[in-house]
Amino acid sequence: MGEARAKKIADRIREIVASLIEFRVKDPRLGFVTVTEVRLTGDLREATIFYTVLGSEMERVATKAALESAKGMIRSEVGKQLGIKFTPTIEFVLDALPEGVARMEELLQQARAADQQVHQIAEKASWAGDADPYRDLNKSK
Numbered sequence: 001m002g003e004a005r006a007k008k009i010a011d012r013i014r015e016i017v018a019s020l021i022e023f024r025v026k027d028p029r030l031g032f033v034t035v036t037e038v039r040l041t042g043d044l045r046e047a048t049i050f051y052t053v054l055g056s057e058m059e060r061v062a063t064k065a066a067l068e069s070a071k072g073m074i075r076s077e078v079g080k081q082l083g084i085k086f087t088p089t090i091e092f093v094l095d096a097l098p099e100g101v102a103r104m105e106e107l108l109q110q111a112r113a114a115d116q117q118v119h120q121i122a123e124k125a126s127w128a129g130d131a132d133p134y135r136d137l138n139k140s141k
Contacts (some may be wrong), residue, residue, distance in 0.1 A: 009082065010038040013047055016081050017074060017090075024077070025070045029062035031055050036095045040088060047078075047088040050095040060094060067092045 018035040032054040039048045053063045067074075071090055079087030 006040045006042065006044060009044060009084070010040045010047070012082060013040070013049070013078055013088075014038040016078050017049055020070075020074050020077055021067075024073070025066065027066040027069060029066040029069075031059040031063040033063055033067075044084070045086060045088050046091070048091050048093055050093050052095050064092065064094065 014035050014037065017038070021030070021033050021035065034052045034054075035049060036052055037050040039050070040046070051063075051067070053060045071092070075087060075090045078090070
């Protein structure tokens with residue numbers, strides 16, 4: 001089985017699951033979910049679906065419960081739409097990457113603010129001695 005085929009099927013599963021979550025899963029516990037990636041095993045028998053949830057930790061927990069509750073329906077629909085011999089099992093995994101990105105953005109913002117403070121201080125600074133300490137050497141040449 002080719003790696004390209006597995007990638008193509010994983011991309012298709014991502015599209016199907018995202019659509020199902022948006023339009024078919026009617027669970028009040030479901031938060032604002034984005035399917036970020038799907039990884040398939042080489043034999044196409046297991047699919048790991050990575051997702052993110054916008055919101056608090058409580059919303060992430062509730063969304064995880066809603067996805068687990070809808071897993072059977074989602075797997076069944078994936079099987080119907082894929083039309084392959086064996087429908088892969090599905091596991092949902094919260095993707096921690098966006099949280100890391102958010103923390104990185106926060107750190108970058110702090111660094112920018114510190115740089116701005118240094119720049120403001122430098123604009124008001126004056127030379128400790130003469131602006132050109134080698135002035136006399138330059139004149140003698």
